[in-house]
Amino acid sequence: MASHTGAGRPLRLGLIGSGRIGAVHAASLAAHPGVDFAWVADPFIESARGLAAMYGATATESVEQVLEDRSVDGVILCSPTPTHVDLILAAAERDVAVLCEKPVDLDLERARSCQRAVAGAARPIMIGFNRRFDPSFAAVRRRVDAGEIGRLEQLAITCRDPEPAPEAYIRTSGGIFRDMTIHDFDMARFFLPDIVQVSAHGSNLFNGYIRDAGDYDSAVVVLIGAGGEQVTITNSRHSAYGYDQRLEAFGAGGMLSAENFRPTSVRSYSSAGTEQADAYEPFFLERYAAAYRAELEHFLRCIREDESATPGIGDGVAALELAEAAAHSAVTGRTVAVGGAAAVGPAAATRATESRG
Numbered sequence: 001m002a003s004h005t006g007a008g009r010p011l012r013l014g015l016i017g018s019g020r021i022g023a024v025h026a027a028s029l030a031a032h033p034g035v036d037f038a039w040v041a042d043p044f045i046e047s048a049r050g051l052a053a054m055y056g057a058t059a060t061e062s063v064e065q066v067l068e069d070r071s072v073d074g075v076i077l078c079s080p081t082p083t084h085v086d087l088i089l090a091a092a093e094r095d096v097a098v099l100c101e102k103p104v105d106l107d108l109e110r111a112r113s114c115q116r117a118v119a120g121a122a123r124p125i126m127i128g129f130n131r132r133f134d135p136s137f138a139a140v141r142r143r144v145d146a147g148e149i150g151r152l153e154q155l156a157i158t159c160r161d162p163e164p165a166p167e168a169y170i171r172t173s174g175g176i177f178r179d180m181t182i183h184d185f186d187m188a189r190f191f192l193p194d195i196v197q198v199s200a201h202g203s204n205l206f207n208g209y210i211r212d213a214g215d216y217d218s219a220v221v222v223l224i225g226a227g228g229e230q231v232t233i234t235n236s237r238h239s240a241y242g243y244d245q246r247l248e249a250f251g252a253g254g255m256l257s258a259e260n261f262r263p264t265s266v267r268s269y270s271s272a273g274t275e276q277a278d279a280y281e282p283f284f285l286e287r288y289a290a291a292y293r294a295e296l297e298h299f300l301r302c303i304r305e306d307e308s309a310t311p312g313i314g315d316g317v318a319a320l321e322l323a324e325a326a327a328h329s330a331v332t333g334r335t336v337a338v339g340g341a342a343a344v345g346p347a348a349a350t351r352a353t354e355s356r357g
Ligand SMILES: NC(=O)c1ccc[n+]([C@@H]2O[C@H](COP(=O)([O-])OP(=O)(O)OC[C@H]3O[C@@H](n4cnc5c(N)ncnc54)[C@H](O)[C@@H]3O)[C@@H](O)[C@H]2O)c1
Pocket: 016, 017, 018, 019, 020, 021, 022, 041, 042, 043, 044, 047, 063, 078, 079, 080, 081, 083, 101, 102, 103, 128, 129, 130, 284
């Protein structure tokens, strides 16, 4: 770790993994005036070289080389999910700050053991639940907290991908709940940190290779908060009209809703139809561009101020606990009770227990 992180000095950061999401973070790192974008590490060296060359960073096949560079303040982990735990541990051991992409791992026990291992980490460890930083979702949360709709009673989260991920990805994804709904579980916890009950239904409505992989292409989840609040999550792996990302918070005093984004606000009115608008943003790169930038800003602030980061690894574990419970519920048809305080520490990361749904 660098010896000081004074506000005057740019923070030296490395990117680990230069695939789809790596390219998004690379662009944000390069554009940030407070960042010295030093390294891109990827065993697929051609990919690392391509990205490093675009932004004047140094490419390497070796993550070790980045972590051994004592001038590096932090790394962003954008490598495949099964590498996350080992890389979090390796970075924490060297006092390097981490922003790790979701999920922490596909295995809940492994994620919990990582959480325990880094409990005393000297530098911030943050999990890439970028949607907390989406300006619209964050504004809804702020306004709910300010009491604008009274007590939050119901939260409705809609998340539909434009089209299914490729078959090879689906086979290693860990299933819809751990891979896709994990963002929505975190969004639910952003509003209601203590979830006590999970019931989930999965269906195979349109895609053969997802069914053959033992996964679902469509899912509905109901979560119950500690105060009886209701959260509904609707997921589909396809959407004919683009990336569908919406949220509604409802209470006695009214409702706050965050709608989909379009590239422009232009609408056309003609004999063929009225109020025809652009299609929605195609996928996460476009829809959450501002959120990824705000997420990076937060990570940098945590490094500078030496603060623990939120969402942290406890939030990553808590979302995974909900994913595990949902997968169990979808198979058994039962409602699953979960420990509402799982995020606050390893001791509170309780077992999921079954009850009749
Ligand atoms: N927050 C989000 O919106 C979001 C979006 C997409 C993906 N993700 C997450 O990001 C991670 C990466 O996803 P992706 O779609 O970019 O994958 P990808 O396959 O496009 O890229 C992964 C890259 O990591 C490299 N890699 C493999 N092993 C490595 C190692 N040990 N060290 C360094 N690099 C290694 C690969 O060569 C590849 O270039 C996954 O955990 C995924 O769940 C998050």
